[in-house]
Amino acid sequence: MYFDSIAAVIDMNGHGLYVWLAYAITVTLLFWLLWAPLRQLRVRRLWVIAEGHRRAVSDEPQSESAHQRDEADKTFSDSSETQG
Amino acid sequence: MWSFIHKLGSPPWFFRFGGSLVRWLLPLTLILLLVGAFWGLLVAPPDFRQGNSYRIIYIHVPAAVVALAGYYVMALAGAISLIWRIKMADIAMKAAAPVGAVLTGIALVTGAIWGKPTWGTWWVWDARITSMLILFFLYLGVVALFEAYENKAAAAKACAVLSLVGTVNIPIIYKSVDWWYSLHQPASIKFTGESAIDASMLYPLLLMIVAFYGLFAVTVVMNMRAELIWHHRQSAWVRQWAGLD
Numbered sequence: 001m002y003f004d005s006i007a008a009v010i011d012m013n014g015h016g017l018y019v020w021l022a023y024a025i026t027v028t029l030l031f032w033l034l035w036a037p038l039r040q041l042r043v044r045r046l047w048v049i050a051e052g053h054r055r056a057v058s059d060e061p062q063s064e065s066a067h068q069r070d071e072a073d074k075t076f077s078d079s080s081e082t083q084g
Numbered sequence: 085m086w087s088f089i090h091k092l093g094s095p096p097w098f099f100r101f102g103g104s105l106v107r108w109l110l111p112l113t114l115i116l117l118l119v120g121a122f123w124g125l126l127v128a129p130p131d132f133r134q135g136n137s138y139r140i141i142y143i144h145v146p147a148a149v150v151a152l153a154g155y156y157v158m159a160l161a162g163a164i165s166l167i168w169r170i171k172m173a174d175i176a177m178k179a180a181a182p183v184g185a186v187l188t189g190i191a192l193v194t195g196a197i198w199g200k201p202t203w204g205t206w207w208v209w210d211a212r213i214t215s216m217l218i219l220f221f222l223y224l225g226v227v228a229l230f231e232a233y234e235n236k237a238a239a240a241k242a243c244a245v246l247s248l249v250g251t252v253n254i255p256i257i258y259k260s261v262d263w264w265y266s267l268h269q270p271a272s273i274k275f276t277g278e279s280a281i282d283a284s285m286l287y288p289l290l291l292m293i294v295a296f297y298g299l300f301a302v303t304v305v306m307n308m309r310a311e312l313i314w315h316h317r318q319s320a321w322v323r324q325w326a327g328l329d
Contacts, residue, residue: 003128009126012136018201019155022140022194023121026147029186030117030299034110044313048326051317 093172095312095319102305103211113298120295123288131285143287145188146304148191148216152254154300155186155219158226159251174240175315177247178230179307183300185223192216203267204214210266215257 003009010016091097103198124142131138158180164173196206207213226243233239263271270279280287316322323329 015137022197026143033303037310040310045326052328
């Protein structure tokens with residue numbers, strides 16, 4: 001370990017602001033790179049489920065899945081609101 | 085070997101293969117990133133001339149190296165798409181473009197932050213930095229072109245042509261620090277001959293480069309999986325994956 005205290009790590013002999021700013025921006029962007037496809041996959045899975053229920057209902061108008069479809073639609077529209 | 089390449093073109097097979105690849109490569113990459121960042125930030129000695137500001141090298145160089153390599157991956161996918169019309173190549177191209185754009189953005193921003201204490205300026209219009217900025221716009225261009233077309237086949241064709249034309253920029257970026265004298269330092273790591281960087285600083289840098297390659301692979305595969313689901317949303321295997329059938 002090169003530094004002997006937490007304060008020295010933060011300050012980095014006056015270069016702390018530059019170093020930590022660069023790392024903070026990088027971590028944020030890398031986190032977004034990993035999070036975006038995971039969220040996209042989740043939203044699309046909900047779409048497929050909602051579409052499946054919609055089809056099931058149109059095939060069998062009296063089926064009990066109408067309630068499930070409404071639930072899936074609601075979940076999908078909730079999550080798609082946050083879609084960028 | 086050929087059967088493996090053949091299987092890569094099958095959407096359900098690739099989706100499953102990509103899922104298991106991400107499951108072990110993602111934790112491994114995160115561990116490498118943490119170890120590399122800890123080593124570079126806290127363990128490696130400071131540079132005798134730049135002091136501690138040089139520690140930005142552990143994110144700046146890996147991001148730039150992988151952004152350049154990633155462009156070749158995208159252009160290769162573009163060439164495969166143009167020649168053999170393989171849909172999976174279109175999807176790979178579309179998946180690689182935003183990752184490359186973010187990595188180039190990281191290289192540019194961290195370079196600017198590093199430039200302030202080292203050169204006394206955030207930005208100079210020198211050959212290396214300007215050609216990296218062009219790379220950033222090329223990546224953004226591919227992302228925008230994919231979105232601009234309604235017809236996906238036409239979009240893929242336009243993006244493939246743009247990617248291939250843009251490869252001209254890559255050797256220029258590599259050689260810019262040798263061809264033009266500027267503020268940007270020449271390469272410290274050399275494949276032939278001795279590197280101009282001490283082993284205590286070199287090892288964490290190599291570790292971070294490997295980690296960034298891993299991150300590129302993981303994020304491209306994750307983007308491809310999300311894209312595959314959307315392309316095949318009417319297929320039985322997607323409905324099965326969603327838990328419908």
